[in-house]
Structures are given as C-alpha cells and as structure tokens.
Amino acid sequence: GAVVSQHPSWVICKSGTSVKIECRSLDFQATTMFWYRQFPKQSLMLMATSNEGSKATYEQGVEKDKFLINHASLTLSTLTVTSAHPEDSSFYICSASQGNTEAFFGQGTRLTVV
Amino acid sequence: GEDVEQSLFLSVREGDSSVINCTYTDSSSTYLYWYKQEPGAGLQLLTYIFSNMDMKQDQRLTVLLNKKDKHLSLRIADTQTGDSAIYFCADLSGGYNKLIFGAGTRLAVHP
Numbered sequence: 001g002a003v004v005s006q007h008p009s010w011v012i013c014k015s016g017t018s019v020k021i022e023c024r025s026l027d028f029q030a031t032t033m034f035w036y037r038q039f040p041k042q043s044l045m046l047m048a049t050s051n052e053g054s055k056a057t058y059e060q061g062v063e064k065d066k067f068l069i070n071h072a073s074l075t076l077s078t079l080t081v082t083s084a085h086p087e088d089s090s091f092y093i094c095s096a097s098q099g100n101t102e103a104f105f106g107q108g109t110r111l112t113v114v
Numbered sequence: 115g116e117d118v119e120q121s122l123f124l125s126v127r128e129g130d131s132s133v134i135n136c137t138y139t140d141s142s143s144t145y146l147y148w149y150k151q152e153p154g155a156g157l158q159l160l161t162y163i164f165s166n167m168d169m170k171q172d173q174r175l176t177v178l179l180n181k182k183d184k185h186l187s188l189r190i191a192d193t194q195t196g197d198s199a200i201y202f203c204a205d206l207s208g209g210y211n212k213l214i215f216g217a218g219t220r221l222a223v224h225p
Contacts, residue, residue: 034213044157044202044215093157095213103206103213105149105157 002028004096006106013084013113021079021109023094029074030096034103035067038091050077084113116140118205120216126223132190134219136203139184145206146179148188151218152199160188160201190221198223 003026013019023033032051036044048064050056050071058064066088068080077096081088089112097103118138126132138146143165149157163170163177163186170177176189190197200218207214 036215046213046215095157103147104159108157 002104004104004106006094010110015085015113018082023077023106025075025096032097033071033077034095035079036093086113089113116207116214118214118216120203120219123220126193128223128225132193134188134201136186136216138205140205140207143205146186147204149202150199193223195223
C-alpha cells in the first residue's frame with residue numbers, strides 16, 4: 001500500500017518553543033491531508049483538513065494560530081505547534097488521501113512538552 | 115454531526131474468533147475502515163469496505179456491513195496474541211471527505 005512518512009517519531013521540547021512535524025506521502029500525490037491528535041486512552045480527534053494549495057479547515061475548538069498547518073505541495077504537509085505548553089503533549093498523527101479513497105496514516109509523533 | 119460508536123473492550127481466548135462491532139450515523143458514507151493500533155504506533159489500515167458492499171473477506175478478516183442498520187463488524191478468525199491491539203472503526207464521510215473515528219475497541223487475547 002501507499003506509504004506516509006511522519007517525522008519526527010518523537011520530540012521533547014521546552015515550554016514556550018515551537019515544534020514542526022512533517023508528513024510526507026512517499027509514492028503518491030496527496031490532495032488531502034488530515035491531522036489528528038490522540039489523547040491517552042482516547043480516540044483520534046480530527047484537528048484539521050488541508051487541501052494542497054489552500055488554507056486548512058480547522059475543526060471546532062482547534063486554535064488555528066496555535067496549530068499552524070501548511071500543505072504547500074502534493075507530498076508534504078507540516079503541523080507547527082507554536083508556543084508549546086505541557087497540555088499540548090500528545091500523540092499527533094497525519095494521514096493522506098488521494099481523494100475519496102482510503103487514507104493512509106503516518107506512524108505518529110509523540111510530543112512531550114516539559 | 116456524524117458519529118461512530120464502538121464497544122470499548124473485548125476479551126477472547128487464543129484460537130477463538132473475535133467480533134468487533136461498530137455503528138455509525140452518516141447517511142452519505144462512502145467507505146468504512148478498520149484500523150489497528152499497537153501501543154505507541156500509528157494506525158495500520160487492516161481493511162475497508164465500500165458502502166455498496168455487504169461483505170468483504172481478507173484472509174482471517176471478515177467485514178460485514180449492514181447499511182440499513184448502519185452497522186459494521188470485523189471478525190478475526192483464529193485470534194492470536196499478536197492481534198491484541200486497539201481496533202478503530204472509521205467512516206469516510208462523503209459530504210466532507212473526512213474520516214470520523216470511533217473510540218476504539220481494545221482487544222485482549224488470553225491463553
């Protein structure tokens with residue numbers, strides 16, 4: 001199946017700094033990319049949907065100025081957590097889709113803010 | 115909005131069959147998915163079914179879809195300890211092209 005690579009797998013950062021997470025589709029062009037957040041023992045929560053070349057659509061309650069999403073090409077989307085705080089510590093997962101078909105997931109990024 | 119619900123926990127004996135159930139509310143669903151998540155890892159797509167199908171079989175996995183009742187199930191035959199994980203049901207909402215996930219079912223396989 002198609003491969004989605006997410007980087008880094010884990011990151012520890014100091015409170016107040018910004019962290020960028022990359023999501024790449026390696027062998028297909030992803031017209032749509034999704035960013036999810038997973039809290040411990042909870043399901044995935046969709047944060048935002050981004051289509052290549054346009055602004056991301058954020059879900060209700062997700063701060064767009066805090067979670068900056070860029071989808072500049074058909075193979076790369078980035079999520080930047082700005083001014084991170086300990087409550088932002090979580091597991092962030094991206095997925096990529098070519099359209100109305102299955103979405104392929106990255107391996108996730110575990111963010112710990114200290 | 116659309117919702118997907120699953121039971122949270124299932125325990126089975128090694129070698130038995132596991133059946134994980136899921137219900138959804140979306141009337142414009144196009145695809146329904148089953149994902150497996152092992153501890154600390156991302157999601158692995160197990161299988162998916164198009165909404166105009168009622169059954170799909172893939173080796174030990176059987177997916178049944180009752181579109182009228184909006185009920186989806188995943189059957190794992192000859193369940194092994196390596197099948198222990200969290201299984202997520204997800205609905206691809208046709209109107210918004212986004213995946214809506216259930217809370218996940220934690221499958222525990224014991225000897």
